[in-house]
Amino acid sequence: MIATHPAHLLLIALLSGALPAMADDLSHGKALFSACSSCHGEQAQGSPALAAPVLAGQQQSYLIRQLGNFKSGLRGSNPGDSAGAQMQAMAATLSDEQAIADLSAYLASLPPPASKPSLSGNAALGSRLYQAKCGACHGGQAEGNLAMHSPRLRQQFDSYLLLQVNHFKQGIRGSAPGDRYGKQMKMMAATVNDQELLDVLAHISNLPQP
Template sequence: MTRSPLHALLLLIGFANAAPVLADAVDGSALYAACASCHGAQAEGNPTLQAPALAGLNADYLSRQLEHFKAGRRGSDPADSIAAPMRAMAATLVDKQAVTAVATYLAGLPLPAIPSSLSGNAALGSRLYQAKCGACHGGKAEGNPAMNTPRLRQQHDSYLQRQVVHFRQGVRGSDPTDRYGKQMKMMAASVNDAELLDVLAYISSLDKP
C-alpha cells in the first residue's frame, strides 16, 4: 500500500512524540547502585550490616516500604537506628516513577540462598507458623500480593527476628496511617521470644533441600 506524504509526516510526528517517553524511562538498576554497598550487588542482603535481602520481593511491597521511609512512617523511631539511614536513601528517589523503577528491578532479581543463623525447633515452628502467620504470608512463607504481605522465606532470620520484635515494641507499625503495620503489631504480640525462634527455624527450613 502506498502511503501519502501526509501519512508519512504523521508517522514521523508520532515517533517524535514517543521518543521523550523512551528517553525518560527510569533505570531501576542504576538507581539501586547506591544501595548495593549495604544490600549487596544482587540485593542478597548483608547480615553483618543488618541489611535485609530485597531480591525477589513483591514490587508493590517494596514500593510501599520505600514510600513509608520517605514519609517517616518507618525508620523515624529513635530505637530503630538501623533503619534510620533508609529514610535518607529513600529520599533520593525523587518521585513515584523512581520508586517504582527500583522496586520493579529488585522484584525481578533471582531469590538468594540464605543460610540460617538462629536455632529453634522447626517442627514446633511449623505448627505455630501455620496457626499465626500462614493465612496471610502463605503456607510456605511465599507471601501473598493480594493481601499485601511479603515473602518471608529466603530472608535473613536475624532480620525477621528484629522486625517482629520491633513490631511488638511499637518501633515499627505504630504510625496511624500504616494499616498493615498495625496488623503485624497484633500478630507479633502473639508470640514470645522462644516461639519466634521456632517459627524462624521453620521458615529457614523451607529453603533446605
C-alpha cells in the same frame, strides 16, 4: 462538527487520567540501586552484619509501599530504629513515584539467594505455629501474598526477621498513625513469645528454596 486539536486531546487525557501509566524501567531501577548496593549487596542479597535485608525477589508492591513509607516518614522515624533512619535518607533521594516503581521492579526481578539458618529453634513446632499464626497472610510456604499485602519471608535472613518482629513487639515499628499493615503485624507479633518466634523462624529457614 467541531474538530478537536491533538493538543486538546492530550490535555483531556491528562486531566481524566486516561493515559496509560509509564512502564517500569528495569535499567533505570538498576542504576538507582547502585546507591544501595554498599549495604544490600551487588545482587541485593543483603547483609546480616549490617541488618540489611535481602531485597532480591521481594514483591514489587511491598517494596513500593515500604520505600514510600520511608520517604514519607511513616517508617524509620522511631528513635530506636537507626537502620530505618538511614533508609529514610536513602528513600529521600528517589525523585518520584516512577523512580520508586523502577527500583522496586528491578529488585523484584532478581533471584533471591539461598539462605542458611543462624538461629536455634524447633522447626517442627515452628511449622505448626507458622501455619496457625502466619500462613494465612504470608502464604503456606512463606512466599508472600499479594492479596493480603504481605511480603515474602522465605530466603530472608532469620536474624533480620527476628529484629523486625521484635521491633513490632516493642512498638518501634507499626505504631505510626496511618501504618495500617504495620499495626496488623504489631498485633500478630504480640501473640508469640521469644521461643515460639525462634521456632517459627527455624521453620521458615528450613523451607525448600527453589
